[in-house]
Amino acid sequence: MKCLSIFQSKSAGAKSSPEPKEENPPSKSKPATKLVKSTGSSPRSIPEIYKEREHTLKKFSFSDLRNATSNFSKLLKIGEGGFGSVYKARFKLSESDNDPTVVAIKRLNKQGMQGHKEWQTEVQFLGVVDHPNLVKLLGYCSVDGDRMQRLLVYEYMPNKSLSVHLFSPTLPPIPWKTRLQICLGAAEGLAYLHEGLEIQVIFRDFKSSNVLLDENFNPKLSDFGLAREGPQGDRSHVSTMPVGTYGYAAPEYVETGHLKSKSDVWSFGVVLFEILTGRWAVDKNRPKGEQKLIEWVKQFPADSRNFWMIVDRRLNDKYSVKAARKVAKLAVSCLYKNPDDRPTMSRLSRA
Ligand SMILES: Nc1ncnc2c1ncn2[C@@H]1O[C@H](COP(=O)(O)OP(=O)(O)OP(=O)(O)O)[C@@H](O)[C@H]1O
Numbered sequence: 181m182k183c184l185s186i187f188q189s190k191s192a193g194a195k196s197s198p199e200p201k202e203e204n205p206p207s208k209s210k211p212a213t214k215l216v217k218s219t220g221s222s223p224r225s226i227p228e229i230y231k232e233r234e235h236t237l238k239k240f241s242f243s244d245l246r247n248a249t250s251n252f253s254k255l256l257k258i259g260e261g262g263f264g265s266v267y268k269a270r271f272k273l274s275e276s277d278n279d280p281t282v283v284a285i286k287r288l289n290k291q292g293m294q295g296h297k298e299w300q301t302e303v304q305f306l307g308v309v310d311h312p313n314l315v316k317l318l319g320y321c322s323v324d325g326d327r328m329q330r331l332l333v334y335e336y337m338p339n340k341s342l343s344v345h346l347f348s349p350t351l352p353p354i355p356w357k358t359r360l361q362i363c364l365g366a367a368e369g370l371a372y373l374h375e376g377l378e379i380q381v382i383f384r385d386f387k388s389s390n391v392l393l394d395e396n397f398n399p400k401l402s403d404f405g406l407a408r409e410g411p412q413g414d415r416s417h418v419s420t421m422p423v424g425t426y427g428y429a430a431p432e433y434v435e436t437g438h439l440k441s442k443s444d445v446w447s448f449g450v451v452l453f454e455i456l457t458g459r460w461a462v463d464k465n466r467p468k469g470e471q472k473l474i475e476w477v478k479q480f481p482a483d484s485r486n487f488w489m490i491v492d493r494r495l496n497d498k499y500s501v502k503a504a505r506k507v508a509k510l511a512v513s514c515l516y517k518n519p520d521d522r523p524t525m526s527r528l529s530r531a
Protein backbone atom coordinates (compact mmCIF):
# COMPACT_ATOMS: atom_id res chain seq x y z
CA MET A 181 0.00 0.00 0.00
CA LYS A 182 1.38 3.38 -0.88
CA CYS A 183 -0.46 5.31 1.76
CA LEU A 184 2.09 4.90 4.51
CA SER A 185 4.97 5.95 2.33
CA ILE A 186 3.55 9.40 2.86
CA PHE A 187 4.55 9.13 6.50
CA GLN A 188 8.04 8.18 5.47
CA SER A 189 8.61 10.59 2.64
CA LYS A 190 7.20 13.52 4.54
CA SER A 191 8.91 12.78 7.79
CA ALA A 192 11.90 14.34 8.18
CA GLY A 193 -3.17 -10.45 48.03
CA ALA A 194 -0.75 -9.37 45.77
CA LYS A 195 2.61 -10.75 45.10
CA SER A 196 5.34 -8.21 45.64
CA SER A 197 7.44 -9.05 42.63
CA PRO A 198 6.46 -8.96 38.98
CA GLU A 199 7.86 -12.45 38.57
CA PRO A 200 5.60 -15.03 36.99
CA LYS A 201 4.00 -17.65 39.20
CA GLU A 202 5.22 -20.54 37.09
CA GLU A 203 8.78 -21.31 37.95
CA ASN A 204 9.69 -23.00 34.66
CA PRO A 205 13.34 -22.30 33.95
CA PRO A 206 13.85 -20.63 30.60
CA SER A 207 15.27 -22.73 27.80
CA LYS A 208 19.04 -22.47 27.85
CA SER A 209 19.25 -22.88 24.10
CA LYS A 210 17.77 -19.41 23.61
CA PRO A 211 19.91 -16.39 24.38
CA ALA A 212 18.33 -13.69 26.54
CA THR A 213 18.23 -11.21 23.70
CA LYS A 214 16.52 -13.55 21.25
CA LEU A 215 13.13 -12.01 20.94
CA VAL A 216 12.42 -12.26 17.25
CA LYS A 217 10.02 -14.86 16.01
CA SER A 218 11.44 -18.33 16.06
CA THR A 219 10.10 -21.02 13.80
CA GLY A 220 9.53 -24.58 14.88
CA SER A 221 9.26 -24.51 18.66
CA SER A 222 6.20 -23.03 20.27
CA PRO A 223 6.68 -19.48 21.52
CA ARG A 224 7.33 -18.84 25.19
CA SER A 225 4.93 -16.74 27.18
CA ILE A 226 5.75 -13.18 28.23
CA PRO A 227 6.30 -14.22 31.88
CA GLU A 228 8.73 -16.90 30.69
CA ILE A 229 10.70 -14.48 28.53
CA TYR A 230 10.55 -11.91 31.32
CA LYS A 231 12.31 -14.29 33.71
CA GLU A 232 15.44 -14.13 31.57
CA ARG A 233 15.28 -10.38 31.19
CA GLU A 234 14.28 -9.16 34.62
CA HIS A 235 17.86 -8.41 35.60
CA THR A 236 17.80 -5.53 33.11
CA LEU A 237 15.28 -3.69 35.33
CA LYS A 238 16.39 -1.88 38.45
CA LYS A 239 14.57 -2.50 41.74
CA PHE A 240 14.14 0.84 43.49
CA SER A 241 13.45 1.26 47.18
CA PHE A 242 10.37 3.24 48.13
CA SER A 243 12.40 5.69 50.20
CA ASP A 244 14.68 6.43 47.22
CA LEU A 245 11.69 7.28 45.04
CA ARG A 246 10.03 9.27 47.81
CA ASN A 247 13.18 11.33 48.26
CA ALA A 248 13.64 11.84 44.53
CA THR A 249 10.12 13.29 44.28
CA SER A 250 10.32 15.34 47.51
CA ASN A 251 7.69 13.08 49.03
CA PHE A 252 5.61 13.05 45.84
CA SER A 253 5.37 16.80 45.79
CA LYS A 254 2.62 18.42 43.73
CA LEU A 255 5.28 20.69 42.27
CA LEU A 256 6.90 17.71 40.57
CA LYS A 257 3.66 16.15 39.35
CA ILE A 258 3.49 16.07 35.55
CA GLY A 259 0.38 14.04 34.90
CA GLU A 260 -2.38 11.88 36.21
CA GLY A 261 -4.17 8.91 34.66
CA GLY A 262 -6.30 5.96 35.66
CA PHE A 263 -3.32 4.19 37.22
CA GLY A 264 -2.10 7.05 39.36
CA SER A 265 0.03 10.18 39.39
CA VAL A 266 3.21 10.76 37.39
CA TYR A 267 6.16 12.77 38.75
CA LYS A 268 9.32 14.12 37.22
CA ALA A 269 12.48 13.35 39.18
CA ARG A 270 16.25 13.24 38.95
CA PHE A 271 17.93 10.07 39.93
CA LYS A 272 21.39 8.51 39.89
CA LEU A 273 20.63 5.15 38.35
CA SER A 274 23.94 3.64 39.38
CA GLU A 275 26.77 4.51 41.75
CA SER A 276 29.08 5.14 38.82
CA ASP A 277 26.81 7.77 37.23
CA ASN A 278 28.28 11.24 37.47
CA ASP A 279 25.04 13.02 36.74
CA PRO A 280 21.51 12.09 37.70
CA THR A 281 19.12 10.92 34.97
CA VAL A 282 15.77 12.64 34.54
CA VAL A 283 13.02 10.06 34.98
CA ALA A 284 9.23 9.84 35.18
CA ILE A 285 7.86 8.02 38.21
CA LYS A 286 4.33 6.65 38.12
CA ARG A 287 2.76 5.76 41.46
CA LEU A 288 -0.24 3.47 41.66
CA ASN A 289 -3.05 5.09 43.64
CA LYS A 290 -5.52 2.23 43.48
CA GLN A 291 -5.55 -0.41 46.16
CA GLY A 292 -6.21 -4.06 45.56
CA MET A 293 -5.62 -6.74 43.01
CA GLN A 294 -6.63 -4.90 39.84
CA GLY A 295 -3.99 -2.21 40.23
CA HIS A 296 -1.35 -4.78 41.09
CA LYS A 297 -2.25 -6.84 38.02
CA GLU A 298 -1.89 -3.84 35.72
CA TRP A 299 1.42 -2.92 37.34
CA GLN A 300 2.70 -6.48 37.00
CA THR A 301 1.60 -6.68 33.36
CA GLU A 302 3.35 -3.41 32.62
CA VAL A 303 6.60 -4.55 34.26
CA GLN A 304 6.58 -7.89 32.47
CA PHE A 305 5.73 -6.61 28.99
CA LEU A 306 7.99 -3.56 29.15
CA GLY A 307 10.72 -5.75 30.63
CA VAL A 308 10.61 -7.88 27.49
CA VAL A 309 10.09 -5.44 24.62
CA ASP A 310 12.79 -3.26 23.12
CA HIS A 311 11.98 -0.82 20.34
CA PRO A 312 12.66 2.89 19.67
CA ASN A 313 8.90 3.55 19.54
CA LEU A 314 8.10 2.01 22.91
CA VAL A 315 8.78 3.86 26.14
CA LYS A 316 11.66 2.44 28.15
CA LEU A 317 10.98 1.15 31.64
CA LEU A 318 14.05 1.64 33.81
CA GLY A 319 12.80 -0.14 36.88
CA TYR A 320 10.11 -0.52 39.50
CA CYS A 321 9.37 -0.47 43.20
CA SER A 322 7.09 -2.80 45.08
CA VAL A 323 6.18 -2.81 48.78
CA ASP A 324 3.66 -5.24 50.26
CA GLY A 325 1.54 -5.15 53.38
CA ASP A 326 -0.94 -2.58 54.68
CA ARG A 327 0.96 0.22 53.02
CA MET A 328 1.21 -1.46 49.65
CA GLN A 329 3.12 0.56 47.08
CA ARG A 330 3.57 -0.06 43.37
CA LEU A 331 5.66 2.32 41.29
CA LEU A 332 7.19 2.37 37.83
CA VAL A 333 10.24 4.35 36.72
CA TYR A 334 10.46 5.30 33.04
CA GLU A 335 12.70 7.31 30.80
CA TYR A 336 11.43 10.88 30.89
CA MET A 337 9.62 12.07 27.77
CA PRO A 338 10.01 15.87 27.65
CA ASN A 339 7.09 16.53 25.32
CA LYS A 340 4.55 14.56 27.33
CA SER A 341 1.78 12.96 25.30
CA LEU A 342 0.42 13.41 21.79
CA SER A 343 -2.99 14.30 23.21
CA VAL A 344 -1.53 17.18 25.22
CA HIS A 345 -0.19 18.78 22.02
CA LEU A 346 -3.11 17.95 19.74
CA PHE A 347 -5.79 19.29 22.01
CA SER A 348 -4.23 21.95 24.18
CA PRO A 349 -5.24 25.45 23.02
CA THR A 350 -2.20 26.96 24.73
CA LEU A 351 0.54 24.87 23.10
CA PRO A 352 1.71 25.51 19.52
CA PRO A 353 0.11 23.13 17.00
CA ILE A 354 2.18 20.14 15.87
CA PRO A 355 3.43 20.84 12.31
CA TRP A 356 2.17 18.60 9.51
CA LYS A 357 5.51 16.85 8.89
CA THR A 358 5.83 16.04 12.57
CA ARG A 359 2.31 14.61 12.56
CA LEU A 360 3.29 12.24 9.76
CA GLN A 361 6.45 11.28 11.63
CA ILE A 362 4.33 10.49 14.69
CA CYS A 363 1.93 8.35 12.61
CA LEU A 364 4.82 6.35 11.21
CA GLY A 365 6.61 5.86 14.54
CA ALA A 366 3.42 4.76 16.29
CA ALA A 367 2.69 2.34 13.43
CA GLU A 368 6.19 0.88 13.75
CA GLY A 369 5.79 0.45 17.50
CA LEU A 370 2.52 -1.44 17.05
CA ALA A 371 3.91 -3.50 14.15
CA TYR A 372 6.80 -4.58 16.37
CA LEU A 373 4.38 -5.69 19.07
CA HIS A 374 2.23 -7.61 16.59
CA GLU A 375 4.94 -9.22 14.51
CA GLY A 376 8.43 -8.49 15.79
CA LEU A 377 8.51 -10.64 18.90
CA GLU A 378 8.59 -14.34 19.59
CA ILE A 379 5.02 -14.03 20.80
CA GLN A 380 2.40 -11.62 19.51
CA VAL A 381 1.52 -8.75 21.83
CA ILE A 382 -1.75 -6.84 21.58
CA PHE A 383 -1.55 -3.39 23.12
CA ARG A 384 -5.31 -3.02 23.80
CA ASP A 385 -5.22 0.62 24.86
CA PHE A 386 -3.85 2.54 21.89
CA LYS A 387 -4.89 6.20 22.13
CA SER A 388 -3.29 9.62 21.80
CA SER A 389 -2.68 10.00 25.55
CA ASN A 390 -0.63 6.78 25.47
CA VAL A 391 1.66 8.08 22.74
CA LEU A 392 4.47 9.94 24.49
CA LEU A 393 6.81 12.32 22.65
CA ASP A 394 10.56 12.67 23.13
CA GLU A 395 12.59 15.87 22.71
CA ASN A 396 12.36 15.55 18.90
CA PHE A 397 8.69 14.61 18.92
CA ASN A 398 9.45 10.98 18.17
CA PRO A 399 6.55 8.92 19.47
CA LYS A 400 6.82 6.13 22.03
CA LEU A 401 3.90 4.00 23.16
CA SER A 402 3.34 3.83 26.90
CA ASP A 403 0.96 2.10 29.30
CA PHE A 404 1.22 -1.64 28.91
CA GLY A 405 -1.03 -2.40 31.87
CA LEU A 406 -3.74 -3.78 29.60
CA ALA A 407 -1.46 -5.51 27.07
CA ARG A 408 -2.16 -9.17 26.32
CA GLU A 409 -0.50 -12.01 24.52
CA GLY A 410 -2.17 -12.58 21.16
CA PRO A 411 -3.73 -15.84 19.95
CA GLN A 412 -1.43 -18.75 19.16
CA GLY A 413 -1.55 -21.51 16.59
CA ASP A 414 -4.74 -21.61 14.56
CA ARG A 415 -6.70 -19.45 16.96
CA SER A 416 -8.10 -16.25 15.50
CA HIS A 417 -8.51 -14.38 18.79
CA VAL A 418 -8.17 -14.53 22.54
CA SER A 419 -11.27 -14.21 24.71
CA THR A 420 -11.07 -11.50 27.33
CA MET A 421 -13.20 -9.15 29.34
CA PRO A 422 -13.41 -6.10 27.09
CA VAL A 423 -11.24 -3.30 28.48
CA GLY A 424 -9.71 -0.25 26.89
CA THR A 425 -10.94 3.27 26.37
CA TYR A 426 -14.34 4.35 25.05
CA GLY A 427 -14.01 5.90 21.62
CA TYR A 428 -10.86 3.93 20.72
CA ALA A 429 -11.79 0.27 21.25
CA ALA A 430 -12.89 -1.78 18.22
CA PRO A 431 -16.66 -2.41 18.22
CA GLU A 432 -16.45 -6.19 17.71
CA TYR A 433 -14.05 -6.40 20.65
CA VAL A 434 -16.36 -4.38 22.88
CA GLU A 435 -19.32 -6.58 21.87
CA THR A 436 -17.72 -10.02 22.07
CA GLY A 437 -14.48 -9.69 24.06
CA HIS A 438 -12.73 -11.40 21.15
CA LEU A 439 -9.32 -9.75 21.02
CA LYS A 440 -7.02 -9.81 18.00
CA SER A 441 -4.26 -7.60 16.68
CA LYS A 442 -6.78 -5.97 14.33
CA SER A 443 -8.41 -4.46 17.44
CA ASP A 444 -5.27 -2.31 17.79
CA VAL A 445 -5.50 -1.44 14.09
CA TRP A 446 -8.98 0.02 14.69
CA SER A 447 -7.64 2.19 17.53
CA PHE A 448 -4.79 3.30 15.28
CA GLY A 449 -7.38 4.45 12.70
CA VAL A 450 -9.15 6.52 15.35
CA VAL A 451 -5.87 8.18 16.36
CA LEU A 452 -5.04 8.90 12.69
CA PHE A 453 -8.28 10.87 12.51
CA GLU A 454 -7.39 12.69 15.75
CA ILE A 455 -4.03 13.68 14.26
CA LEU A 456 -5.68 14.82 11.03
CA THR A 457 -8.49 16.80 12.62
CA GLY A 458 -7.08 17.93 15.97
CA ARG A 459 -10.30 16.65 17.57
CA TRP A 460 -10.73 14.12 20.39
CA ALA A 461 -12.13 10.69 19.50
CA VAL A 462 -15.08 11.60 21.72
CA ASP A 463 -15.85 15.16 22.72
CA LYS A 464 -19.00 15.77 24.74
CA ASN A 465 -18.51 19.53 24.48
CA ARG A 466 -19.27 19.57 20.77
CA PRO A 467 -22.72 19.67 19.13
CA LYS A 468 -24.46 16.26 19.09
CA GLY A 469 -23.57 15.29 15.50
CA GLU A 470 -19.87 16.08 16.05
CA GLN A 471 -19.22 14.35 19.36
CA LYS A 472 -18.06 11.03 17.94
CA LEU A 473 -15.15 11.77 15.64
CA ILE A 474 -15.32 8.71 13.39
CA GLU A 475 -19.03 9.34 12.73
CA TRP A 476 -18.57 13.05 12.03
CA VAL A 477 -15.73 12.57 9.50
CA LYS A 478 -17.92 10.25 7.42
CA GLN A 479 -19.68 13.34 6.05
CA PHE A 480 -16.41 14.54 4.51
CA PRO A 481 -14.91 11.63 2.55
CA ALA A 482 -11.29 11.84 1.43
CA ASP A 483 -12.21 12.36 -2.23
CA SER A 484 -14.99 14.87 -1.63
CA ARG A 485 -14.76 18.61 -2.22
CA ASN A 486 -15.57 19.26 1.42
CA PHE A 487 -12.71 17.15 2.70
CA TRP A 488 -10.63 20.15 3.79
CA MET A 489 -13.29 20.96 6.39
CA ILE A 490 -12.11 18.18 8.69
CA VAL A 491 -8.41 19.05 8.58
CA ASP A 492 -7.15 20.69 11.78
CA ARG A 493 -7.57 24.46 11.41
CA ARG A 494 -4.59 25.02 13.64
CA LEU A 495 -2.42 23.82 10.76
CA ASN A 496 -3.29 27.11 9.02
CA ASP A 497 -3.40 25.40 5.62
CA LYS A 498 0.24 24.35 6.01
CA TYR A 499 -0.20 20.74 4.93
CA SER A 500 -0.23 18.63 1.80
CA VAL A 501 -3.84 18.04 0.72
CA LYS A 502 -2.79 14.95 -1.20
CA ALA A 503 -1.08 13.46 1.85
CA ALA A 504 -4.00 14.42 4.08
CA ARG A 505 -6.43 12.59 1.76
CA LYS A 506 -4.19 9.53 1.91
CA VAL A 507 -4.05 9.62 5.68
CA ALA A 508 -7.87 9.79 5.77
CA LYS A 509 -8.17 6.81 3.39
CA LEU A 510 -5.75 4.86 5.48
CA ALA A 511 -7.70 5.67 8.63
CA VAL A 512 -10.92 4.53 6.95
CA SER A 513 -9.30 1.17 6.05
CA CYS A 514 -8.29 0.69 9.70
CA LEU A 515 -11.93 1.25 10.63
CA TYR A 516 -13.45 -1.41 8.38
CA LYS A 517 -16.21 -3.25 10.21
CA ASN A 518 -14.73 -6.66 9.44
CA PRO A 519 -11.39 -6.88 11.30
CA ASP A 520 -9.96 -9.19 8.63
CA ASP A 521 -10.37 -6.44 6.04
CA ARG A 522 -8.22 -4.02 8.03
CA PRO A 523 -4.54 -3.75 7.05
CA THR A 524 -1.89 -5.19 9.36
CA MET A 525 0.30 -2.74 11.23
CA SER A 526 3.40 -4.01 9.45
CA ARG A 527 1.75 -3.38 6.10
CA LEU A 528 0.87 0.10 7.28
CA SER A 529 4.36 0.87 8.52
CA ARG A 530 6.30 -0.60 5.61
CA ALA A 531 4.40 0.50 2.54
N1 LIG B 1 7.52 8.67 30.79
C1 LIG B 1 6.88 9.83 30.87
N2 LIG B 1 7.54 10.99 30.65
C2 LIG B 1 6.90 12.18 30.72
N3 LIG B 1 5.58 12.31 30.96
C3 LIG B 1 4.86 11.19 31.19
C4 LIG B 1 5.46 9.89 31.16
N4 LIG B 1 4.50 8.97 31.41
C5 LIG B 1 3.36 9.66 31.59
N5 LIG B 1 3.56 10.99 31.47
C6 LIG B 1 2.58 12.08 31.58
O1 LIG B 1 1.61 11.71 32.54
C7 LIG B 1 0.31 11.71 31.95
C8 LIG B 1 -0.53 10.65 32.60
O2 LIG B 1 -0.10 9.40 32.15
P1 LIG B 1 -0.95 8.09 32.36
O3 LIG B 1 -0.43 7.10 31.40
O4 LIG B 1 -0.92 7.74 33.80
O5 LIG B 1 -2.44 8.50 32.05
P2 LIG B 1 -3.23 8.77 30.68
O6 LIG B 1 -2.55 8.05 29.56
O7 LIG B 1 -3.40 10.24 30.52
O8 LIG B 1 -4.61 8.10 30.98
P3 LIG B 1 -4.96 6.56 31.13
O9 LIG B 1 -4.86 6.24 32.57
O10 LIG B 1 -6.33 6.46 30.59
O11 LIG B 1 -3.94 5.81 30.32
C9 LIG B 1 0.57 11.50 30.45
O12 LIG B 1 -0.48 11.97 29.67
C10 LIG B 1 1.85 12.29 30.26
O13 LIG B 1 1.56 13.65 30.08
Ligand SMILES: [Mg+2]
Pocket residue numbers: 261389390402403
Ligand atom coordinates in the same frame (compact mmCIF):
# COMPACT_ATOMS: atom_id res chain seq x y z
MG1 LIG C 1 -1.76 6.40 29.68
